[in-house]
Amino acid sequence: MVQTEKTGMSSEKFSQKDFRETLGQFATGVTVITTLDANDGSPVGITANSFNSVSMDPPLILWSLARDALSLSHFENAEHFNVHILGSDQEELSNRFARQGSDKFSGTDFYPGGNNMPVLKDCAALLECRTRHQYDGGDHVIFVGEVLSHHHNAKDPLLFHRGKYASARHQD
Numbered sequence: 001m002v003q004t005e006k007t008g009m010s011s012e013k014f015s016q017k018d019f020r021e022t023l024g025q026f027a028t029g030v031t032v033i034t035t036l037d038a039n040d041g042s043p044v045g046i047t048a049n050s051f052n053s054v055s056m057d058p059p060l061i062l063w064s065l066a067r068d069a070l071s072l073s074h075f076e077n078a079e080h081f082n083v084h085i086l087g088s089d090q091e092e093l094s095n096r097f098a099r100q101g102s103d104k105f106s107g108t109d110f111y112p113g114g115n116n117m118p119v120l121k122d123c124a125a126l127l128e129c130r131t132r133h134q135y136d137g138g139d140h141v142i143f144v145g146e147v148l149s150h151h152h153n154a155k156d157p158l159l160f161h162r163g164k165y166a167s168a169r170h171q172d
Helices: 016-023 072-076 091-098
Strands: 031-036 043-048 051-056 059-066 080-085 110-112 118-120 125-137 140-152 158-161 164-167
Touching: 031 059, 031 072, 031 091, 031 118, 043 059, 043 091, 043 118, 059 072, 059 125, 072 140, 080 118, 080 140
Parallel strands: none
Antiparallel strands: 031 043, 031 080, 051 059, 059 140, 080 125, 110 118, 125 140, 158 164
């Protein structure tokens, strides 16, 4: 439905392009989600801005992945995953993990975390998670993770707004 300016009422036409622009008004953080291939143990990762906190007790977060993503089966079969909240200086890392088909970890500084999942270095924050639930989300799958460990630093976060990167500067 498209809301008309004059009346504030919705028309019958629904434009996905307009809907995307409407959602683009909401600034989001940028994350890279990592796991391991269940078959060969190789690292898998994707850029996602569909991340959100869910609950403090128990500590739960969620994120979603498109059903047509090449890495979907890796995350659907993963017991654990890591969420890296990117810093304002990590656009290149975001772009690297947003690409399809390339070896995203080649030349990337990472190490195995507490759950053995890949941890990217120097991010603004890290959440190491156990997969708790998976839900149908239309053209996406929604993953809910239980946070097993976490840490953060004072780095400003990388944001995404109106289809472009942005940053927030905190004044302490």
